[in-house]
Amino acid sequence: MTPKPPPSGRPLLAPRLAAFGTTVFAEMSALAARTGAINLGQGFPDTDGPEEVREAAVRAIREGRGNQYPPGPGIPELREAVAAHQHRFHGITLDPGTEVLVTAGATEAIAATLLALVEPGDEVIAFEPYYDSYAAGIALAGGHRVPLTLRAPGFRPDLDRLAALITPRTRLLLLNSPHNPTGMVLTREEATEIARLAVAHDLLVVTDEVYEHLVYEGEHLPLATFPGMRERTVSISSSGKTFSLTGWKVGWVTGSAALVSAVRTVKQYLTFVSAGPFQYAVAEALRLPDAYFDDFREDLRRKRDLLCDGLAEAGFAVHRPQGTYFVTTDITPLGLGDDGTKFCLALPERCGVVAVPNAVFYDDPDAGRPLVRFAFCKREDVLREAVDRLKRLAQ
Numbered sequence: 001m002t003p004k005p006p007p008s009g010r011p012l013l014a015p016r017l018a019a020f021g022t023t024v025f026a027e028m029s030a031l032a033a034r035t036g037a038i039n040l041g042q043g044f045p046d047t048d049g050p051e052e053v054r055e056a057a058v059r060a061i062r063e064g065r066g067n068q069y070p071p072g073p074g075i076p077e078l079r080e081a082v083a084a085h086q087h088r089f090h091g092i093t094l095d096p097g098t099e100v101l102v103t104a105g106a107t108e109a110i111a112a113t114l115l116a117l118v119e120p121g122d123e124v125i126a127f128e129p130y131y132d133s134y135a136a137g138i139a140l141a142g143g144h145r146v147p148l149t150l151r152a153p154g155f156r157p158d159l160d161r162l163a164a165l166i167t168p169r170t171r172l173l174l175l176n177s178p179h180n181p182t183g184m185v186l187t188r189e190e191a192t193e194i195a196r197l198a199v200a201h202d203l204l205v206v207t208d209e210v211y212e213h214l215v216y217e218g219e220h221l222p223l224a225t226f227p228g229m230r231e232r233t234v235s236i237s238s239s240g241k242t243f244s245l246t247g248w249k250v251g252w253v254t255g256s257a258a259l260v261s262a263v264r265t266v267k268q269y270l271t272f273v274s275a276g277p278f279q280y281a282v283a284e285a286l287r288l289p290d291a292y293f294d295d296f297r298e299d300l301r302r303k304r305d306l307l308c309d310g311l312a313e314a315g316f317a318v319h320r321p322q323g324t325y326f327v328t329t330d331i332t333p334l335g336l337g338d339d340g341t342k343f344c345l346a347l348p349e350r351c352g353v354v355a356v357p358n359a360v361f362y363d364d365p366d367a368g369r370p371l372v373r374f375a376f377c378k379r380e381d382v383l384r385e386a387v388d389r390l391k392r393l394a395q
Contacts, residue, residue, distance in 0.1 A: 016139045023132055024360045028344065037348035038386045040307075040374040041356040043180070043326060047379060049245040050285065050292065057248075057281035066276025072268055074102025074252070074279060081283040082252050086235075089212075090222050098257035101264050104274040105249035106210045106238040111137045112267040113206050113234050113253060114174075118143040122171035127157065129361030129368055131180050131208070143171070147363055152319055152330065152371070155182040159193045166197065172204035178211040178220070181361055181373045182328050183321020185218040195226035204259075205233045210241045210251075213293050216301045217322040224255070231256045234263065239282045241325070242296070244377075248278040300325055300376070303383055307376040310387030315394040316372075325377040328358060330370050334393055338370040351389045 011018070025042040032039035048054060060066050066075065073079065079096035086092040094100055103109040110133055118124060120142030126134050128147035138145045148162050173194065177186040186194070198205050205223055212220045224233040238251030253263050304320070308327055312318045317330035332338050340357035348354055358371035376383060 016142065017136070020136050020139070024356055025132075028354050028356055031345075031348055032354040035348040035352070035354075037352045037354045038378075038382060038389070039354045040376070040378065040383075040386055041344075041354040043241075043375045043377060044246045045244040045377045046382060047244060049243040050288065053243055053245070053281050053285040053288075056284045057277050060277035060280040065280050066278070068276070070102075070273050070276040070279060072273055073264060074100070075276075075283070078102055078250075078252075078279045078283040078286075081286040082254065085286045086254060090220075090225060092222065092224060092254070094254055095257065099254055099260050101253040101260050101267065102279060103238075103251045103253060103267060104271040105240060106208060106236050106251040107133050108249075108267065108270055109236040109238070109251045109253045109263075110134065110174075110206070110208065111140060112270055113236065113263050114138055114141045114143065116262040116266040117141075117204055117206075117234075117259075118171055121169065123167060123169045124172055124174050125162065125165055125170060126174040127176055127179060128363065129181055129358055131176060132361065134174055134176075135363075138174070144169075145363070146170070149362075149367060150179070150182055150184060152328075155179070155184040155319070155328075157184075157186070157190060157194075159190065159197075162194070163197055166201050166203070170201065170203060172206055173198060174206045174208070175223070176208040178215055178321075178323025180211065180324050181326050181356075181358055182319065183324045183326060185215055185322040186221060187218060188221055191221045191223055191226060195223055195229050198223075198232060199228035203232065205229065207233060207235050209235055209237045211324045212237055213242050214297055214300055214325060215323040216297070216304060220323075231258075234259050239285060242293075243282070243285045245278075245282075245285075248275055248282070250275045250278050250282045303376040303378070303380060306380065307374060307383050307387065310383070311374065311390065313394065314387070314390040314392075316390075326373050326375055329372050329374065331372055332370045336393070340368070340370055340372045341365075344372060351392050353386050353389050 028041035079100040083094040083096040114137040118141035125146045128149045234255045240246035319328045344357045356373045358368035359365035362368040
């Protein structure tokens with residue numbers, strides 16, 4: 001039955017959100033389920049996180065910790081653990097009482113931050129291709145997104161172009177390093193210049209650092225550590241990618257007390273609170289020894305190399321990522337055209353593998369037309385099977 005239009009004839013969905021429908025990740029995961037294909041599209045691991053962390057969640061539930069509403073900013077144990085993590089790995093000193101906010105994953109953190117800091121008409125400069133929630137979050141806030149396009153082969157930011165994009169209406173920079181989907185990791189020189197521009201133009205900066213522990217070449221350099229950036233930077237991260245517990249949706253915002261207070265004002269009217277028992281478990285996870293983080297990174301490095309080498313053998317042009325757990329490829333050398341979206345829609349039937357077309361991450365889909373993203377956060381046997389199936393394309 002076709003739903004009737006509203007009596008006024010006015011569209012139900014606000015016009016600023018008309019371009020947003022079901023996310024590509026949900027669509028491609030549904031395609032994988034329907035066809036039985038190997039899902040290298042959506043970025044979730046196919047193994048669970050550390051057993052001791054999962055047991056910590058069970059223990060919290062059994063002991064009645066977090067089964068009711070936790071404190072709005074997050075339980076003290078987790079806020080303290082986040083602050084300790086930031087100091088341990090990045091040398092950042094935070095007051096866990098005023099400078100840390102727990103959120104329902106990084107996605108809520110991004111949305112709450114944009115809603116708190118962006119007024120209708122403000123311009124937000126972001127690396128393109130975007131993680132899809134960026135465009136939606138900017139639209140929700142009534143802002144205008146301005147792309148700084150990262151181009152193959154290196155996907156390096158053009159900092160002269162960035163300077164030229166800044167106008168009196170520019171409110172903030174929304175940056176992601178390590179960058180999803182390209183795997184680019186900012187260099188010290190790039191981060192220094194971005195910080196200089198932010199200070200010179202009195203801009204706020206929002207940094208999505210969820211892949212901070214997955215850097216294979218270079219190093220993760222939080223912009224909050226650069227001169228003049230501590231009081232203007234909102235840093236966002238989460239437990240999902242670092243501990244392979246994406247379903248728990250435990251993220252956090254860190255920054256100055258003033259910035260975190262602004263974000264908290266909005267966040268309390270979104271989810272209010274979430275993931276009570278999981279917060280206790282993530283607090284324990286953040287205190288795992290260095291060996292965990294080193295082994296996790298090296299495991300993903302091996303999987304990156306396995307998939308990248310296999311994709312190259314299958315005929316793709318491969319842009320080996322410096323970080324994250326995604327690899328971007330160009331399908332043009334395969335001789336199957338240059339439409340990545342059509343390619344991805346046909347790939348499950350052709351090879352039994354699902355990937356994501358990068359075109360969905362661009363304002364101008366043609367800019368990413370031949371590019372396709374694969375996730376390598378899967379078991380090695382799954383990746384080897386996927387590679388064997390994809391090699392049919394070279395036959």
